[in-house]
Amino acid sequence: MLKQQLQQKLQQKLSPLQIQLIRMLELPTIELEERVKHELEENPALEEGKEPLDDLERNEEGGSADGEDDYPSEGAENEDLSLGDYLSEDDIPEYKLQQISERAARQEEFSLVEGDSLRDYLLEQLRLRNLSEKQVKIAEYIIGNIDDDGYLRRDLQAVADDLIFQAGLEVNETELEEVLRVIQDFEPAGVGARDLKECLLIQLRRREKTAATQLAIRILNSYFDDFINKRYERIMKLLEIKEEGLKQAIREITLMNPKPGGSWGDAIETAMSQVVPDFLVEANNGELTLSLNVRGIPELRINKEYEDMFQDYSGNKANQTVERREAMQFVKQKLDAAQWFIDVIKQRNETLERTMEAIIHLQREFFLTGDEATLRPMILKDVAERAGYDISTISRVSNSKYVQTNFGIYPLKFFFSESMQTDTGEEISNREVKQIMKNHVDAEDKRNPLTDLELSDILKKAGYVIARRTVAKYREQLGIPVARLRKEI
Numbered sequence: 307m308l309k310q311q312l313q314q315k316l317q318q319k320l321s322p323l324q325i326q327l328i329r330m331l332e333l334p335t336i337e338l339e340e341r342v343k344h345e346l347e348e349n350p351a352l353e354e355g356k357e358p359l360d361d362l363e364r365n366e367e368g369g370s371a372d373g374e375d376d377y378p379s380e381g382a383e384n385e386d387l388s389l390g391d392y393l394s395e396d397d398i399p400e401y402k403l404q405q406i407s408e409r410a411a412r413q414e415e416f417s418l419v420e421g422d423s424l425r426d427y428l429l430e431q432l433r434l435r436n437l438s439e440k441q442v443k444i445a446e447y448i449i450g451n452i453d454d455d456g457y458l459r460r461d462l463q464a465v466a467d468d469l470i471f472q473a474g475l476e477v478n479e480t481e482l483e484e485v486l487r488v489i490q491d492f493e494p495a496g497v498g499a500r501d502l503k504e505c506l507l508i509q510l511r512r513r514e515k516t517a518a519t520q521l522a523i524r525i526l527n528s529y530f531d532d533f534i535n536k537r538y539e540r541i542m543k544l545l546e547i548k549e550e551g552l553k554q555a556i557r558e559i560t561l562m563n564p565k566p567g568g569s570w571g572d573a574i575e576t577a578m579s580q581v582v583p584d585f586l587v588e589a590n591n592g593e594l595t596l597s598l599n600v601r602g603i604p605e606l607r608i609n610k611e612y613e614d615m616f617q618d619y620s621g622n623k624a625n626q627t628v629e630r631r632e633a634m635q636f637v638k639q640k641l642d643a644a645q646w647f648i649d650v651i652k653q654r655n656e657t658l659e660r661t662m663e664a665i666i667h668l669q670r671e672f673f674l675t676g677d678e679a680t681l682r683p684m685i686l687k688d689v690a691e692r693a694g695y696d697i698s699t700i701s702r703v704s705n706s707k708y709v710q711t712n713f714g715i716y717p718l719k720f721f722f723s724e725s726m727q728t729d730t731g732e733e734i735s736n737r738e739v740k741q742i743m744k745n746h747v748d749a750e751d752k753r754n755p756l757t758d759l760e761l762s763d764i765l766k767k768a769g770y771v772i773a774r775r776t777v778a779k780y781r782e783q784l785g786i787p788v789a790r791l792r793k794e795i
Contacts, residue, residue, distance in 0.1 A: 327650050331654055332702045332705055334582070334584055334707055334708070345643075350612070351612040351641050352609065352640075352648075353607060353609050354605065355604075424452070424454070424456065432445050432489075437488070441481075444475065444481065444485045447473065448482070448485060453567070454568075455565040456497040456499070456567025457505070459500065495508060496508045496509045497566045502564060506559060506564070507523060510558065510559070513558070518554040518557070518558045521551060521555040525555055525559070529544065529545075533556075535791075536793045536794075538793070549795055582708070583599050583715050584658065584707045584708055584709065585658070585662050586598075586710050589712050594666055594674070596662055596663060598655055598659060607648070608648070612637055657703060658707075660695070661689060661699075661703045662709065662718075668689065668721075669681060669682060669684065679738055681738070683724060683726075685724065703718070705719075723736050728771070739780065740784055742768065743777065743780055753794065755790075758778045758788075758789070761781070762774045
């Protein structure tokens with residue numbers, strides 16, 4: 307049974323200006339530059355440049371140069387189109403909410419470095435081979451299943467099933483193997499392999515047949531598990547070889563490329579990983595100077611012609627015709643968007659500056675010396691309390707942002723770390739413990755690398771009370787393998 311009810315609810319909603327600000331905070335400088343360029347192209351009411359001086363003086367005096375009031379006449383105050391509307395953040399009209407929503411739904415497109423993909427390169431080599439029409443179709447399908455690392459990680463029977471259903475080709479595994487061997491003969495060496503072992507063997511068989519190469523092939527063929535687990539004594543015993551011979555064979559294997567398709571992915575990653583710092587912090591005679599990197603971001607202002615056009619319409623009843631009203635509706639939307647965008651950029655810069663100032667205050671010693679040992683324990687809450695923002699705001703600011711110092715460029719996340727206590731009760735950053743661990747691992751005897759338990763004992767002797775499982779966690783965070791896999795001969 308349907309019932310009508312009347313309820314009162316108290317809800318908090320973000321204004322479109324706040325929504326834009328949240329999104330802008332997440333953008334690093336390089337993406338913000340693209341966003342500003344896009345906005346300048348899209349909105350004719352927004353333009354580059356500083357506000358003219360006479361406009362500033364007129365605003366300070368509270369009126370125009372000729373003494374007349376800049377605001378609309380009394381008769382125009384009841385109109386929903388007035389200059390005061392777009393200067394206010396309250397009572398936002400429905401069309402503006404829709405416009406913001408549509409703009410938020412659009413995603414920026416960034417062009418990558420142009421060039422052939424791995425697939426294109428393989429297909430180009432395929433055209434040079436004398437294959438039947440059926441074999442070409444099989445090869446094209448196999449190439450389409452090779453991943454970015456250059457591996458075919460699908461079972462050949464599954465490929466055969468797909469060819470029957472999708473291409474109408476009935477093939478057996480023998481035919482697939484024959485075509486796959488042709489692809490494995492392509493460049494880069496090792497492409498089309500189904501696992502690491504096959505990839506390394508393909509590359510080794512193309513090399514000059516020396517004693518070391520032949521031994522390396524034999525090790526991979528017969529003792530691959532022992533090799534990857536670094537059970538070198540067992541390999542020497544089973545093959546009845548000396549340590550020097552094993553060293554030469556291992557050297558041959560380590561010269562091979564475990565990801566033959568990686569060079570194509572690396573080109574894109576290199577293009578996308580060029581770091582543009584968002585902050586510049588300079589240390590000079592014990593003083594720190596902070597500045598935002600806004601060299602690629604122009605100053606913005608409202609287009610004067612659009613503003614005058616709107617003021618003329620609002621203040622002159624003779625101009626308020628139906629045709630003019632439709633045109634002014636478009637003008638008002640663009641003025642709204644331009645003013646809001648300028649306000650968002652200003653608020654973003656202010657938020658970034660205050661956040662970075664808080665980080666500099668908390669990590670002052672590091673910015674002066676560059677010594678990681680001086681980094682203090684710091685979490686998002688510490689910065690939020692000092693900057694006067696919410697933790698979520700600090701998280702957005704620190705995401706994908708970089709700071710250039712006298713000692714290099716660092717991501718903001720570098721300065722955040724948890725705290726731990728020494729045996730004397732002093733609070734230190736866990737980054738200091740990680741650095742000590744890394745130093746000991748770098749200096750260890752590679753024939754007998756340090757285990758997690760031994761590292762834990764070393765740290766305890768140095769005054770850092772830390773459990774073995776915590777050592778294992780820090781070691782994994784540093785990307786250091788277990789002792790068995792660090793062993794060398």
